[in-house]
Amino acid sequence: MTRLFFSIVAVFFCFFFVAGSVCAQEHKSRYVTLWYADRAVLEEFDDNLRLNRKLRNGMRKNNVITVADGVLAKADIIVEKVQVVLDMFPNSYHVRLVVLPDSDDVARVYQSRYGKRVNHIAYYSISEKTIYISADDVSLRVLAHEIGHSVVDHFFKVRPPYNIHELMAQFAEKHVTD
Numbered sequence: 001m002t003r004l005f006f007s008i009v010a011v012f013f014c015f016f017f018v019a020g021s022v023c024a025q026e027h028k029s030r031y032v033t034l035w036y037a038d039r040a041v042l043e044e045f046d047d048n049l050r051l052n053r054k055l056r057n058g059m060r061k062n063n064v065i066t067v068a069d070g071v072l073a074k075a076d077i078i079v080e081k082v083q084v085v086l087d088m089f090p091n092s093y094h095v096r097l098v099v100l101p102d103s104d105d106v107a108r109v110y111q112s113r114y115g116k117r118v119n120h121i122a123y124y125s126i127s128e129k130t131i132y133i134s135a136d137d138v139s140l141r142v143l144a145h146e147i148g149h150s151v152v153d154h155f156f157k158v159r160p161p162y163n164i165h166e167l168m169a170q171f172a173e174k175h176v177t178d
Ligand SMILES: [Zn+2]
Pocket: 145, 149, 166, 169
């Protein structure tokens, strides 16, 4: 019964997700392609993603008109800061950022991909070069952690062991506010 329920939820969500992706506009910046389910979710994400003053001052604000523009400007400056913190500047860095309403949605996507139930508020998929993240739970540190994983992933030709990958992401998370 439980199993049946999960597969129904997973199938429903994939459908929803695909339909949403088709309807949603693609927003692209230098480093990030942004996807989101709806505007309210993106606004919540933007509200929760508060930068410190140093990062805010470094943002390119000239083309910021919509909420999506603002989110992309924030994401780009975090990418740049994480690259400096890790001292890793991959040649062709680009990542997809999928903003989901909450951690249940992140769990559903994870389950649909890997068949495992987890309770992550965000994760980075190496095979899809994509960050899945909960608008409800996002913060500067959470996003910096996942961007850390993506920078490490783009930088190394041979993937470092899982624990090292994780340590570098934690380092990025810790020092993004320096
Ligand atoms: Zn991690």
